Each structure stands twice: as structure tokens, then as C-alpha cells.
Amino acid sequence: MPQSLSTDDYQTSPSGNRRTVREIVEAEIFIRQSNSQLFRATLSDLSVAGFRMTSYTHLDRKKPVFIRLPGIQTLSADIKWVDHEEYGCEFANELHPAVLEHLVVRLREFG
Numbered sequence: 001m002p003q004s005l006s007t008d009d010y011q012t013s014p015s016g017n018r019r020t021v022r023e024i025v026e027a028e029i030f031i032r033q034s035n036s037q038l039f040r041a042t043l044s045d046l047s048v049a050g051f052r053m054t055s056y057t058h059l060d061r062k063k064p065v066f067i068r069l070p071g072i073q074t075l076s077a078d079i080k081w082v083d084h085e086e087y088g089c090e091f092a093n094e095l096h097p098a099v100l101e102h103l104v105v106r107l108r109e110f111g
Helices: 097-110
Strands: 022-033 039-046 050-054 065-068 075-083 086-091
Touching: 022 050, 022 097, 039 097, 050 075, 065 086
Parallel strands: none
Antiparallel strands: 022 039, 022 065, 039 050, 050 086, 065 075, 075 086
16 A cells, blocks of 8 residues: 655645645656756655655755656756755646656656
8 A cells, every 4th residue: 555644644844834645755866957967866755746855966946956757758846945955846737646646656666
């Protein structure tokens, strides 16, 4: 059974606000910001609205992040909060719930 976290269970953003259920995943992903090369990060959770990741490469909070996930096009997201190497990001366009479900299965299989 997939492990999900609800608003009440999961309070990691500085504001503690959650609009959607986040699925726990642990997978290496590739990200970039404008005018930079791809680099690795670790995805911690994923929802239709966004994700949390760990990146040891400093990211500019003012620039969008482009994330590559298996089997779908590159997605754009804005950094909403930072806590040391952890980043909370919101997708520019929310994922369809079926796409989220597909991604969670793939990331858990190959992550």
C-alpha cells in the first residue's frame, strides 16, 4: 500500500501549510535552473501541487527549477521555501492525479 501523508501528518514547510496529500518517495532526479547544467538532487515527496527535494548544489530561490521525472516532459516549479539543503517547490502547472499516481509507482520501483 502506498504511503501517503496528509496535511495533519506532515508539517515540514516553514509555514506548515499543505493543500494536497504528498506521497513519500526517495529517488534521485535531475534538476536545473536557467543557464545551468543538469545536476542530481534527491526527491523526498511528491504531490499534484509540488515536491520536496534535497540539493547540495545551491539554488537561487528567485529562479524557477526545471525537474526531470521518468516518462514525462520536463516540469517547471518555483521554490517556495528553503531549509539548509531542503527545498519545497510548487509546480507551475499542477499534475493530473493519474500522472502523480504513475510517477509515484515508477519512482518507487526505480528510485
